[in-house]
Amino acid sequence: MxxxxxxxxxxxxxxxxxxxxxxxxxxxxxxxxxxxxxxxxxxxxxxxxxxxxxxxxxxxxxxxxxxxxxxxxxxxxxxxxxxxxxxxxxxxxxxxxxxxxxxxxxxxxxxxxxxxxxxxxxxxxxxxxxxxxxxxxxxxxxxxxxxxxxxxxxxxxxxxxxxFRKKTEKVFEDGEKFDLFKARSIKEGKDVTVIASGIMVSRAIEAAEILKSEGIDAGVLNTYTWKPMDKEAVTAAAKRSGAIVVAENHNVYGGLTSAVTEVVCANCPVPVLSVGVNDKFGEVGKMPYLSDVYGLNVSDIVERCKQAIALKK
Incomplete structure (x- = not known):
């Protein structure tokens, strides 16, 4: 909605x-x-x-x-x-x-x-x-x-x-309070955690529901502040689930994937995979088309979660 x-x-x-x-x-x-x-x-x-x-x-x-x-x-x-x-x-x-x-x-x-x-x-x-x-x-x-x-x-x-300039998917209720320097845990999961920002948050939530129907317990962590990163929340998610997928509407180089990986590598090394723009320039198109071009769909998150779980020791 x-x-x-x-x-x-x-x-x-x-x-x-x-x-x-x-x-x-x-x-x-x-x-x-x-x-x-x-x-x-x-x-x-x-x-x-x-x-x-x-x-x-x-x-x-x-x-x-x-x-x-x-x-x-x-x-x-x-x-x-x-x-x-x-x-x-x-x-x-x-x-x-x-x-x-x-x-x-x-x-x-x-x-x-x-x-x-x-x-x-x-x-x-x-x-x-x-x-x-x-x-x-x-x-x-x-x-x-x-x-x-x-x-x-x-x-x-x-x-x-x-x-984002226009209407977004409604994720949170009006009147909810957020701390500028703290991430928001939307759902905890023991198998994998999707760390997402912006338009990718609603897609991560949908992906978690699909994974649940397949018997996979996926968490969703909204790190809306990329810097300073909420290191405690990211580290806790890595320890809890043992695998991370980062979902971002941004180049994975230098973006949220990089920021999360910096924290995970230093505090709790686990597999980290990404759903994001892989070193490409933009092009003309509507969002559904561009989501296909850059691999930013819900199905891409689902697939990467399964791959991340497979990498767990």
Whole structure:
């Protein structure tokens, strides 16, 4: 079942709620207000809204400057343009300078659909999580986004938010609370655990149900914050099930698979397999087609779980 509201609408709702009580909340856009639906923020707080045009690096520089004045800038663009296009400005002007800026990269992975490879970020979380002290988070659905936004605004430092723009599959109930720095265990399993993020969470849940019907006890762990990774939750899942499958809408190189493997290898070495984009560029297509192209379907998760179990000693 899909959420009733698009994630971009919920994002703007949260900004408006935060801005009521905090005069330092500001929004900067690179001419994509209509895409992220922040025109409502502009209408309500015109003196706290800035459109820099298609100049993402300049947007980051302005955000860094506003941060030095005590403001809390939220800036956004499509994932590749919010990260890769202005990476040096993010690294030096924001992170190295320890500024308090929140960057929103929309349309992650295959959700970019017909915008194609130039707009399809399979590497955004990978390049952002290697920036020292950068928090990287991918909200699963609207309920989680609502819970995390106040925490993101309150956190002092750089946060990258990987945001699905449209309606997501509803995974959590409205009003549920989430800790920005803790993973959410959806189901514990003794045979294998699927560690998933973003659109892959609902697919992991469906895969676990299929595996259950076949007599396999599969757990699902939602690591929505990729950095800092909840090492305790990941290690506990590895110890409990003895095998891990990572499901991500991202390149497996540098992505969630890499982040999880770093934890597992150091704390509880068990087989780790991945369902993700295997070192490929994006292409044009709707999500069902792209899920087939990159092997991101429920059936792919089911198969990888069986393979991971077979590797257990």
């Amino acid at each position: 899909q959420d009733t509201k698009e994630m971009r609408q919920v994002y703007c709702d949260c900004l408006l709620d935060l801005a009521k009580d905090n005069k330092d909340i500001t929004v900067i856009e690179a001419d994509l207000m209509n895409c992220i639906k922040t025109e409502r923020f502009k209408a309500q707080y015109p003196d706290r809204f800035f459109n820099v045009g298609i100049a993402e690096a300049n947007m980051v520089g302005i955000a860094a400057g506003l941060s030095t004045c005590g403001k809390i800038p939220f800036i956004s663009s499509f994932g590749p343009f919010a990260t890769r296009r202005c990476y040096d400005q993010i690294f030096i002007s924001v992170a190295y300078s320890k500024q308090n800026v929140k960057i929103v990269g929309t349309d992650p992975g295959i959700s970019a659909e017909v915008n194609g490879g130039t707009h399809m970020p399979f590497e955004d979380m990978g390049i952002m999580r290697i920036i020292p002290e950068c928090v990287c988070v991918e909200p699963t659905d609207a309920a989680m986004l609502r819970s995390l936004m106040p925490q993101i605004a309150a956190y002092k430092g750089l946060v990258y938010i990987r945001l």
